[in-house]
Amino acid sequence: MLAIRILNLLRRGGSGVGMLLLTLGAGDGAGAQNPLPVRILTANLTSGSQSSYLDPGVRILQGLRPDVVCIQEFNYGDNSPAALRAFVDAAFGTSFHFFREAAPGYDIPNGVISRWPITASGSWDDAAAPNRGFAWAQIDLPETTNDLYVVSVHLLTTGAGVRNTEATQLTSLIATHFPAGAWIIVGGDCNTETRAEACLATFKTFLSDHPQPDDGGAPAREGTNANRQKPYDYVLPSFSLTNFLVPVVIDARSFPNGLVFDSRVYAPLSAVAPVQATDSAAPNMQHMAVIKDFALPVGSDSGAPVILAQPQSQTNAPGATVVLTVTAGGTPPLAFQWRRFSTNLPAATNASLSLTALQPENAGDYTVVVTNAFGSVTSLVARVTVQAAVPGEIVVLAAWDVGGLSNYGPSPFAPSTQAAHVTVTGWTRGAGVGTSGTAAGNAWGGNGFDAGTSSAAEAAGDDLTFSITADAGYTLTFTNINRFDYRRSNTGPANGVLQYRIGEGSFVTITHLSYPTSTSSGASLDSIDLASVAALQNVPAGVPVTFRILNYGATSAGGTWYVYDVAKSSAPDFSVSGAVNFLAPPALPPTLGQLGFGAGQFQFTLTGTPSSNYIVQVTTNLQDGIWRAVRTNPAPFIFVETNALEGAQRFYRGLIAP
Secondary structure (H helix, E strand, C coil): CCCEEEEEEEECCCCCEEEEEEEEEEECCCCCCCCCCCCCECCCCCEEECCCCCHHHHHHHHHHCCCCEEECCCCCCCCCHHHHHHHHHHHHHCEEEEEECCCCCCCCCEEEECCCCEEEEEEEEEECCCCEEEEEEEEECCCCCCEEEEEEEEECCHHHHHHHHHHHHHHHHHHHHHCCEEEEEEECCCCCCCCCHHHHHHHCCCHHHHHHCCCCCCCCCCCCCCCCCCCEEEEEEEHHCCCCCCCCCEEEEEEECCECCCCCCCCHHHCCCCCCCCCCHHCCCCCCCCEEEEECCHHHHHHHCCCEEEECCCECCCCCCCEEEEEECCCCCCEEEEEECECCCCCCCCCCCECCCHHHHHCCCEEEEEEECEEEEECCCCEEEEEEEEEECCCEEEEECCCCCCCCCCCCCCEECCCCCCCEEEEECCCCCCCCCCCCEEEEEEECCCCCHEEEEEEECCCEEEEEEEECCCEEEEEECCEEEECCCCCCCCEEEEEECCCCCCCCCEEEECCCCCCCEEEEEECCCCCCCCHHHHHCCCCCCCEEEEEEECCCCCCCCEECCCCCCCCCEEEEEEEEEEEEEECCCCCEECCEEEEEEEEEEECCCCEEEEEEEEEECCCCCCCCCEEECCEEEEEECCCCCCCCCCEEEEEEEC
């Protein structure tokens, strides 16, 4: 049976700090252990003029009593081991552990401070920032099955493009070095102007920015820089951690989204002693502290699901089948729910998701939520991209010249000419088509078309077929069957049906045919439109399109029908036209190089997929969202603008041209 457990969790090291968690558990709860409360704080709380921690920042850290801290500009006193140890002892406690990166030239290093042992740590070089890196630590959480992996970051102020480059680099490093399904926190000073920046979109492929902490005021504010206008600082948990988020509770106050702590507005300060009201307004105070709290499963609750193998992003041609698969562990039974852009997909409740007959509307970001009795976990984003076809010119896809044939012609009968990048299976006689008796020369066909109806002809195999298939990397668009020449005997079939089939599907009728002429000189049929048949447009590579002619109504089993060389020339007597469309790979997102200024003008380089078109847009106000296109060009190119509006504020971004 299910039992409701109300757990009152008292945080270590401080009186009056607790949280209330309502959970559902299996059985009567016997033997279950309380979740482990973990408070994670990100802090760029230096003040004064030396990028160093002074009394105001220390007091804030003392009052908020975090368990794990992603700390930036980790300087104190003379930065000797003794000074750093004294700082950690004063701000957190003598039992706390810490790692501070110390590469040459790192004058504002990042670090990680932890209540629990740090079993491994290090620093990855930030290719864009010479004076700090990405500090990481593996923390041994007590009685949990997962360790906590923490990365402390401090992105550059240079520009949004550079910050996204840093985020992309860090995302790759984490994927390479941290285990699948790990509990991960990326925390720190991202210097982001808005939450819409590209670096956050990059992080959000495996981290969550929700909920977004605020100060609990009325109105609540999310800004974390000194004047509270911009969202600089973040605690970003991996999707495997988001199910364990709980409100930040301090004394009698609860902050359901997490807390942006500002001593100027927080009350009562007695709950966060020894913080003083002026601490967040100290001279040159950098930012506000940001907190998120978690209740992590331990003991018998540690059977929560974990993702062992993530679904993978894929790029495929229209019409293809895409299979997204997740491998998960945890206490069974496990339930699965696939989502597209965070919306549940109906009946998508297996470990694999199949998308058949892929179309552009299937493109998007897919995740899967895995759930059991102990919790749930959300996978990383798997992006499905549908390749766009570059229209080719209208050409003859396949053509047959029957001049010179005798004895009804071979079966299959290969085309005389065919377009590049297609495979053609030539004209083939069905099982009911005979080749007895005398055959006309310069003709391809047969006899036996004596069924009375098209359905009877289908059942008897009184058909003639050929197929055309696009090679890998291409799609096919069919426009028409050109005017073609036929000949029938006076007892041959007077009627026919033209049909098509995509792959192994059923045949579909295009039009009914009539062969009124029975003279030995033959006759011609007008061109047959295929462009209006939706299924014959952009047929993906590897999928054969089979055309079939069912002939019926002969007055004698010996009555003949042929594709015939009426003109007695080398010109095609039957041909199909259309386009072979090239599947261009999707363009990569653009990257804007660092801004350069000189000789009264400034410039940057936009790079992306070579020859793909990109747009540069400009705005003078990020808040109003009005962007003006100033240049469209194939990548790579250098964007140059004269500083005619000296002093005007301008922002630039690059987009893939539609």
